[in-house]
Amino acid sequence: MLNEMNSPKANRLAGGDVAVIGVGMTKFGELWNKSLRDIFVEAAMKAIENSGVDHIDSMYVGTMSGGLFVGQEHVGAVMADYLGSVPIPATRVESACASGGAAFRSAFFEVASGYSEIVLAGGVEKMTDGADVTDALATAADQEYEVYHGITFPGLYAMMARAHMHQYKTTREQLAHVAVKNHKNGSLNPNAQFRSQATLEQVMNSTMVADPLRLLDCSPVSDGGAAVILCSLEYAKKLKRPFVKVKASAQASGTIALHSRESLTSLDCVSVAAKKAFKQSNIKPYDINFAEVHDCFTIAEIIVTEDLGFFEKGKGGISVEQGLTSLNGKIPINTSGGLKAKGHPVGATGIAQIIECYEQLTGNAGERQIKNAKLGLAQNMGGSGASCTIHILEAI
Ligand code: COA
Numbered sequence: 001m002l003n004e005m006n007s008p009k010a011n012r013l014a015g016g017d018v019a020v021i022g023v024g025m026t027k028f029g030e031l032w033n034k035s036l037r038d039i040f041v042e043a044a045m046k047a048i049e050n051s052g053v054d055h056i057d058s059m060y061v062g063t064m065s066g067g068l069f070v071g072q073e074h075v076g077a078v079m080a081d082y083l084g085s086v087p088i089p090a091t092r093v094e095s096a097c098a099s100g101g102a103a104f105r106s107a108f109f110e111v112a113s114g115y116s117e118i119v120l121a122g123g124v125e126k127m128t129d130g131a132d133v134t135d136a137l138a139t140a141a142d143q144e145y146e147v148y149h150g151i152t153f154p155g156l157y158a159m160m161a162r163a164h165m166h167q168y169k170t171t172r173e174q175l176a177h178v179a180v181k182n183h184k185n186g187s188l189n190p191n192a193q194f195r196s197q198a199t200l201e202q203v204m205n206s207t208m209v210a211d212p213l214r215l216l217d218c219s220p221v222s223d224g225g226a227a228v229i230l231c232s233l234e235y236a237k238k239l240k241r242p243f244v245k246v247k248a249s250a251q252a253s254g255t256i257a258l259h260s261r262e263s264l265t266s267l268d269c270v271s272v273a274a275k276k277a278f279k280q281s282n283i284k285p286y287d288i289n290f291a292e293v294h295d296c297f298t299i300a301e302i303i304v305t306e307d308l309g310f311f312e313k314g315k316g317g318i319s320v321e322q323g324l325t326s327l328n329g330k331i332p333i334n335t336s337g338g339l340k341a342k343g344h345p346v347g348a349t350g351i352a353q354i355i356e357c358y359e360q361l362t363g364n365a366g367e368r369q370i371k372n373a374k375l376g377l378a379q380n381m382g383g384s385g386a387s388c389t390i391h392i393l394e395a396i
Contacts, residue, residue, distance in 0.1 A: 001141035002058050017112075017231065017232060017233040017234070017245070017313040018108055018111045018112050018230055018231075018232065018245070018246040019220065019230065019231055019232065019233045019243040019244065019245055019246070019396075020044040020068040020228050020229070020230055020243060020244050020246065020354065020358050020393065021051040021052075021053065021229050021230070021231050021234075021235075021236045021239060021241060021243045022047050022048065022049075022050035022051020022053070022228065022229040022241070022273060023046075023047055023050055023051075023226075023227070023228045023229075023354070023355040023358050023359070024042075024044065024045065024046025024047035024048070024049070024050050024054065024226070024227050024228075024355075025042050025043050025046065025066035025191055025224070025225065025226035025227070025232075025348070025351075025352055025355055026039050026043050026190060026191070026223075026224050026225045026226070027190070027191045027192075027224070028192065028193045028223070028224035028342055028344075028345055028348075028352070029193040029220045029222060029223065029224070029343055029344030030128045030222075030223060031126070031128075031191075031223040031224070034068060034124040034126075034223070035070075035126070035365050036069075036072055036075075036078075036124060036125075037078055037079060037082040038069050039126060039224065039225040040061065040079045040082070040083070040122060040124040040227075040321065041079070041082050041083050041221060042225060043122060043124070043225035043226050043348075044059075044079070044083050044120060044122050044225075044227040045083070046227070047120065047122070047228055048120070048227075048229065050229075051229040051231075051239070051241065052232070052239050053229055053239070055118065055119050055226075055338075056085065056088060056119060056120045056229065057088060057116035057117055057118050057119060058088050058089040058090070058091075058107075058116050058119050058120075059076070059079070059080060059083075059085065059088065059089070059090045059091075059107075059120040059121070059122065059223050060076070060090075060091050060092075060093050060103040060104075060106045060107050060109060060110075060119070060120070060121050060122070061075050061076050061079050061090065061091070061092050061093065061103060061122050061123065061124065061347075062092075062095075062099035062100035062101070062102060062103030062104075062121075062122065062123035062124075062347045062348070062350060062351065063075045063092060063093075063094065063099055063123065063124055063125055063344040063347035064094060064096050064097060064125060064137075064140065064347045065136055065139065065346075066078075066092075066125075066126075067339070068131055068136040068139065069126055069127050069129065069131045069133070069136060070124060070126050070129050070131070071072035072116070072187070073092075074092070075092040075124070076090035076091045076092035077090055078123070079124070082253065091106065091125065093094050093106055093195040094347075095382045095389075096140035096242075096296075096298065096346070096347060096382035096383045096386070096389045097140065097263050097294070097307050097344070097346040097380070097381060097382050097383065097385065098227065098350055098380045098381055098382035098387045098388060098389050099123060099346065099347040099350065099352075099382070100123030100191070100341065100347055100348055100349050100350025100351040100352070100353070100354075100380060101251075101350030101351075101353070101378070101380030101388075101389030101390075101391070102120075102251070102350070102380075102387070102389055103121045103122065103123055103347075103350070103351065104121040104230075104249075104350060104351060104389070104391060105118070105249050105251060105389055105391070106114075106121070106356055107119040107121035107230045108121075108230060108249045108391075109248055109249075110357065111231060111232060113232050114232075116234055117231055117232060118229060118230070118231045118235065118292030119229075119230050119231070120227055120228070120229055120230075121227065121228050121230060121351060121354075122216075122225065122226065122227035122228075122348075122351060123225065123226050123227075123345075123347040123348035123349065123350055123351040124224070124225040124226075124345070124347055124348050125222070125223065125224065125225075125345035125346045125347040125348055126223045126345070127221045127222060127223060127345060127346070128171075128221055128222070128223050129223075129294050133221050134152050134153075134183040135152075137149075137152070137153055137212060137346070138152045138153065140153075140269050140382060140383040140386075141153065141156065141256070141257075141384060142256045142257035142302045145257045146257055146258070147209050149200055152208045153296070153297075153383070153384065154210040154213055154218060155210045155211060156258055157210075157212035157214060157296070157299055157300060157384065158209075158211060158213045158297075158299075159264060160258075160264050160265065160299055160300075160303065160384070161175065161212055161297070161298075161299035162211075162212065163264035163265050164261075164264075164265045164299060164303065164314075164317075165212070165368050167265050167314070168265065168313075168315075168317065169314075169366060170302065170314075170316070170317035171317065171321075172204065172212055173200065173204070173321065174302070174317030174318065174320060174321050175212065175217055175298040175299060175302070175317070176204050176216070176217070176298070177200070177317075177320045177321050178217075178295060178298035178301045178320050178340070179198055179203045179216045179217055179298050179340055180197075180198055180200055180335050181205060181215075181302075181320060181325060181326055181333075181372070182295060182335070182337050182338040182340040182341045183196065183197050183198040183337070183341045184195065184197050184314040184326075184327075185300075185327060185334060185335050185337045185341065185368055186336070186337025186338070186340070186341025186342050187337075187341070188337075188366065188367040189336050189337045189342055190366075190369060191342065191352075192336070192341050192342040192343065193220055193222055193224075193342060193343030194220070194289075194337070194341045194342075194343070196215055202216065203216040203217065207358065213297055213298070213299070213312070217296055217297055217299070218296075218297040218340075218346060219295065219296045219297065219339035219340050219343070219344035220343055222343035222344050222345040223345050224343055224345035224348045224352070225250035225345070225356055226348045226351035226352040226354075227351060228351060228354050228355060228358065230246070233245060233362065233396075242362040242364070243362075243396060244357070244358050244361045244362060244393045244394060244395055244396060245393065245394045245396050246391060246392075246393060247280075247281040247283075247375070247392040247393060247394045248276075248277040248278070248280040248281040248390070248391065248392040249271055249280075249389075249390075249391050250273040250274070250276035250277035250278070250280065250389070250390045250391075251276075251387070251388065251390075252268070252269045252270075252272035252273035252276065252388055253269055253386060253387055253388075254267060254268045254269035254385045254386050254387070254388070255268075255386065256383065256386045258384060260283075264353075265303065265313075265314075266303065266306075266307055266313070267303055267304065267307050267381070267385035267388070268307075268385070269381070269385050269386065269387060269388035270303075270304050270307040270308060270379065270381065270385065270388050271307040271309075271388065272377075272388075273306075273379075273388045273390040274307065274308045274309060274390055276390075277360065277377070277390040277391070277392050278309070278392075280392075281392050281394075283375065283392070285308060285309035285310050286310075287375055288310070288331065288375050288376070288377045288389045288392070289331070289332075289372060289373050289374055289375050289376060290331060290332040290333070290335055290357075290360060290370055290373060290376050290377075291305075291308065291310070291331065291332075291333055291334075291376065291377040291378070291379065292333075292334055292335070292336060292338070292353035292356050292357060292376070292377070292378045292379070293305060293308070293333055293334060293338070293379045294339065294349070294376075294379055294380055294381035294388075295334055295339050295340050296339050296344060296381070297391075298340070300381070301316075301320070301325075301333065301334065301338065301340075302316035302317050302320065303316060304316075304379055305319065305320075305325065305333060308377070308379060308390075310331055310333075311324075311340055320333075327368060327370060328370075332370050335356060335360060335365065335368050335370060336352070336353070336356035336368070349380060350378070350380035350389060353379075353380060356376075356378075356393060357376035357377070357378050357391075357393045358393065360373040360376055361373050361374070361376055361393055361394070361395040362395070373395060374394065375392060375393070375394055375395075376391070376392070376393050377390065377391070377392050377393075378390070378391045
């Protein structure tokens with residue numbers, strides 16, 4: 001089997017000198033007066049304008065299920081048409097909630113390989129238009145062994161939370177601290193779905209969804225779009241606009257069903273992708289200054305920050321309680337508000353994470369700007385950990 005990490009090609013691509021030159025997104029939330037295509041085009045136009053490019057050579061669109069949410073498939077072609085970009089190649093990329101991260105990675109490869117000079121990577125989802133969202137989302141879990149028996153994503157993550165609480169003595173309060181922190185960060189983000197703060201008591205007393213996860217432990221149902229422009233570093237320098245370098249792009253898969261895993265308290269797709277990303281970029285977890293991680297449920301942020309190597313296994317809960325992941329902490333996590341408060345239009349999430357990294361690294365994160373942002377990491381995950389992409393971005 002090809003060891004992706006050690007192949008000469010992977011090393012060449014890792015040092016592929018690819019830049020993110022511009023970004024754009026819609027506000028996340030219930031965008032009742034905008035269609036799927038309106039949302040994508042708004043984000044894409046903002047990104048194109050922000051980058052200063054006069055054309056794009058191709059585009060990738062991450063979307064989990066245009067079909068189930070609004071009855072629209074063939075999303076790549078639809079978006080190219082409404083963006084006025086026909087006849088450039090336009091490809092829809094799907095990896096459940098990691099569709100945005102996978103779209104970014106596809107665009108990265110196209111630029112790194114030298115095949116194209118300027119590529120748009122976007123993501124979009126419209127989830128609030130009446131479809132049965134919980135059932136639609138559950139199509140990303142194992143239909144035969146999980147969904148058939150009635151379980152959905154809140155239930156799957158609740159089992160992980162129970163296992164983590166049992167094995168590492170993670171407390172219910174520590175889960176709540178993730179939500180409190182992310183709502184606080186979201187209150188500083190003009191594009192966030194929820195700009196309201198939440199207290200520990202409010203999280204602990206919110207409606208039970210799947211024990212021990214409550215309403216305020218969950219990411220919401222959202223509409224939204226996000227887009228970024230990638231180009232070669234050389235081209236970016238000529239444009240004389242702020243840009244950041246893509247230092248690593250990694251992806252890994254995990255088993256689709258929880259019962260096939262050795263542990264319910266780790267997400268192997270995250271630790272494997274993280275190892276690849278750190279090896280490609282020749283850095284260690286402690287070199288990262290901040291990260292956007294996939295906090296679809298509060299327990300996910302705790303497990304992911306451990307599996308990325310930011311904290312020892314079992315210490316993710318205490319770390320958030322001690323403020324180590326706050327805006328002014330040792331390693332700020334989800335400065336954007338994360339999926340929890342910024343919102344989670346699933347196909348757009350991975351791209352929005354890249355946008356937060358870009359804004360922090362170029363000093364444009366406004367009230368939530370952290371100091372000394374040199375290296376940022378974006379971790380996007382599909383389902384209950386069956387797919388994961390990780391990107392490391394560097395200020396130039
Ligand atoms: N966080 C904070 N507030 C939320 C919220 C969330 N996740 N979800 C809903 N709300 C708020 C709404 O804004 C609304 O407030 P209002 O009464 O002031 O207007 C209220 O709670 C009720 O909203 P409603 O839409 O009726 O909630 P719901 O019970 O239908 O849905 C969840 C709540 C948690 C079930 C839903 O958000 C959900 O399924 N989240 C998980 C999504 C998911 O699985 N994503 C994929 C991850 S892998």
